[in-house]
Amino acid sequence: MDVTITLTVNGKRKTVTTDPQRPLLDVLREDLDLTGSKYSCGEGLCGACTVLMDGDLILSCITPVGEVDNKAITTIEGLATGDSLHPVQEAFLAEDAVQCGYCAPGMIMTSAALLKKKPRPTDEEVVEWMNGNLCRCCGYPKILTAIRRAARQGSEVKVS
Ligand code: FES
Ligand code: FES
Numbered sequence: 001m002d003v004t005i006t007l008t009v010n011g012k013r014k015t016v017t018t019d020p021q022r023p024l025l026d027v028l029r030e031d032l033d034l035t036g037s038k039y040s041c042g043e044g045l046c047g048a049c050t051v052l053m054d055g056d057l058i059l060s061c062i063t064p065v066g067e068v069d070n071k072a073i074t075t076i077e078g079l080a081t082g083d084s085l086h087p088v089q090e091a092f093l094a095e096d097a098v099q100c101g102y103c104a105p106g107m108i109m110t111s112a113a114l115l116k117k118k119p120r121p122t123d124e125e126v127v128e129w130m131n132g133n134l135c136r137c138c139g140y141p142k143i144l145t146a147i148r149r150a151a152r153q154g155s156e157v158k159v160s
Contacts, residue, residue, distance in 0.1 A: 005020065008073065048134075
C-alpha cells in the first residue's frame with residue numbers, strides 16, 4: 001500500500017506517495033529527477049548510490065524510502081553551492097579522477113563525508129574509509145590523489 005512520505009532533499013521539502021519499500025535511489029532518480037546518484041550493483045556492494053541522510057552516509061539502493069520519512073537527504077546535486085562546486089568536486093576535476101564517471105558521485109559523497117569528519121586523513125584512513133566504493137575503471141590512484149588535494153584545500157560538506 002502506498003504511503004505519503006515527506007523528506008528534505010538538498011534543502012527542499014518534497015512529498016512523495018509511493019510504496020514505502022521502494023529503494024530511495026529509485027525515488028530520487030525516477031520521482032524527483034535527481035539522476036546523479038547511480039544504480040550499479042543494487043545490492044549495497046559498490047557505493048555508486050551513496051547519499052547522506054541527516055549527515056550520515058547511506059546506500060540509497062538498499063534504503064527503503066519509508067525509512068527516510070522526515071529525514072534530510074543530500075545528493076551529489078546538493079553538494080555545490082550555486083555555481084561553486086564543492087572542494088571535493090573541484091579536486092576530482094583538477095586531478096582528472098573521473099574516467100567513465102559512474103562511480104564518481106558515490107566517491108565524492110563518501111570522501112566529502114570523510115573530510116567533514118576528519119579534515120586531514122592519512123592515506124591509510126582514506127583507503128579504509130573508501131573501501132566500500134568500487135571503481136570499475138580502477139581509477140583508484142587518481143581518486144586518492146584527488147582526495148589528498150581536497151584535504152589540502154580544506155573541505156566542508158554542508159548538510160541540508
Ligand atoms: S548501487 Fe547501491 S551499493 Fe551498488
Ligand atoms: S571512473 Fe568508471 S567506475 Fe570509476
